[in-house]
Amino acid sequence: MKILAFESTCDETAVAVVEDGRKILSDAIASQVDMHALYGGVVPEIASRKHVEAIAALTEQALREAGCTRQDIDAVAVSYAPGLIGAVLVGLSFAKSVAYAWDVPLIPVHHVRGHIAANYLAFPDLEPPFLALAISGGNTLIVDVRDYTDLKILGATRDDAAGECFDKAARVLGLPYPGGKPMDQLAHQSQGGVYHLPHAHVDGAELDMSFSGLKTAVVNLAHHAGQTGETLDRAALARDFIQAVSDTLVPRAMKAAQMAGRKIICAAGGVAANSFIRADLQAACDKAGCRLYLPPLSLCGDNGSMIGAQGYYEFQAGHTAAMDLNAYATREIGK
Ligand code: KG4
Secondary structure, X not given: OEEEEEEOOOXXXXXXXXXXXOEEEEEEEEEOHHHHHOOOOOOHHHHHHHHHHHHHHHHHHHHHXXXXXXXXXXXXXXXXXXXXXHHHHHHHHHHHHHHHHHOOXXXXXXXXXXXXXXXXXXXXXXXXXXXXXXXXXXXXXXXXXXXXXXXXXXXXXXXXXXHHHXXXXXXXXXXXXXXXXXXXXXXXXOXXXXXXXXXXXOOOOOOOEOOHHHHHHHHHHHHHHHHHOOOOOHHHHHHHHHHHHHHHHXXXXXXXXXXXXXXXXXXXXXXXXXXXXXXHHHHHHHHHOOEEEOOOHHHOOOOXXXXXXXXXXXXXOOOOEOOOOOOOOOOOOOO
């Protein structure tokens, strides 16, 4: 089954053709990062407009690169939530038009389910059940993936997402947007252990997380240094910041796996590209005797293939939508 898949929830317009949920036939992406970098973060209205400009040509490109014509496409999948509402609406409206015009089923895909499904593309042997740590620019979730379409949240951030925290901390360190990758690179220049940053705990919810205090601590350190003329050890701060994020994520993921009885753990989302977090997860899994799946960097960030992968399993479960399908800025992953 060949699925034409659309992703437009943030600043990446992406269209892919995926076969049977596991094989990428094409994966066309138009990134808007350079445009948003001018403003130090995503400007939602610009994102929507850029999606409109890119999506038709990108669809032609995805079909061409997959060696497909419209007759080869069996269904259309689309990321319908969560995300920047105007941006999501562009992909959703376009996907609906294609499904209607070509008379094929329309499959709604939750964006974070898509991130998790990126692992199915990279690892043919991977099947649920497993524990997923989904860490991206807009979401930070610990999820029990009981089956392909049966997911339960075990832990979540109470405020900022991990990626958002990376981007804000990077900004005050003078790094370009999006800040995760440059922070990662900068941190390799230091052993850290210089700055004592907060590690938040949520009372009564041991698997939940909070990143806003950490973000504020880094912002305050940078502002204080700017005002007093003190020299900031930027590399050490980046290293200590990443350690604080990793110390929040990794033990909770391991605890969740233990509580759910899972011996397989998958990482997902843009922040899963972080080299320190990947190493810490690997070390923790080795210690606990768990098998860890880390998607290749190319599949960590937003892409269309992950939507095609999850779309296949949603279709198998009978989850298709009518033309009144709406877009949602927020939406629970279990729905
Ligand atoms: O998954 P993604 O492309 O978009 C969302 O679905 O939100 O994630 C983007 C996020 C950004 O916050 C970016 O800074 C972060 O992923 N990111 C990283 C790294 N590469 C990208 N964060 C930490 N370390 C990295 N190497």
